[in-house]
Amino acid sequence: MRLKGKVAIITGAAAGIGRASAVLFAQEGAGIAAVDLDREGNEALASEILKAGGRAVAIAGDVSQAADVQRIVRQTREHFRTLDILFNNAGIVMKGKIHETTEEEWDRTAAINVKSMYLLCHEVVPIFLEQGSGVILNTSSATALRSVADRVAYSTSKGAVLALTRSMALDYAKNSIRVNCLCPGTIDTPSLGRRLSAFADPAEARRQFIARQPMGRLGTADEVAQAALYLVSDEAAFVTGTALSIDGGSAI
């Protein structure tokens, strides 16, 4: 019970890394405010946690919209009364080189992958400052640390998440607010499934993705959730401003 009595907002909780983290954090004792655009998937996740004896509330919303974010934080506090952890995980992948990327695609990627973190942190940090504690975890990506072809808007947004994490970690280091980020490599989630299905031969594309991996396999959402658990737990009390790679050695 490494998160006993804690309350966590997790965005992008209905699928992939967010879902695995919500289930794991709940098993470790946290109350989960599960946030996602996908109302049905989010409610299914919350029911699963409740059935297993955990604490959860499903809150549907778009994290790139200020009014939704204000409501998400308000509903979380009305439901649980407290708030200890913010896991900014919702994100989208945008394919394309810069000359192929439309302004709308660029803005949407920035809004969902980066502005959402500004909006949530803007609401949550005053709460953490008042209580004198809090933990923020952001999902960046391996693409923030090294070049990946054909992902310019996505890579730029994830680089911004890394810079946001480091800036905030320094700004609040003396306030007992820790801010870290995850840099996952290629993780087998519904998002990856959608990327593969865009290829003419998705099974062959999957084989090629796997062939590029030093460990000869993709990562799992559960493996990323374990890293997330460490960073939000008290075991990481002296860890702030860090970017933790969970990439099976792809950066080597």
Ligand SMILES: NC(=O)c1ccc[n+]([C@@H]2O[C@H](COP(=O)([O-])OP(=O)(O)OC[C@H]3O[C@@H](n4cnc5c(N)ncnc54)[C@H](O)[C@@H]3O)[C@@H](O)[C@H]2O)c1
């Ligand atoms: N899967 C990978 O290989 C990989 C690698 C590196 C980083 N990441 C990052 O990890 C995070 C999670 O990725 P995943 O693979 O689990 O993705 P996923 O698509 O499987 O799940 C993401 C969830 O976020 C939700 N979401 C999307 N936009 C939203 C919005 N505006 N408001 C609220 N919810 C929204 C979706 O509905 C979905 O349930 C993302 O930030 C992604 O960029 C993933």
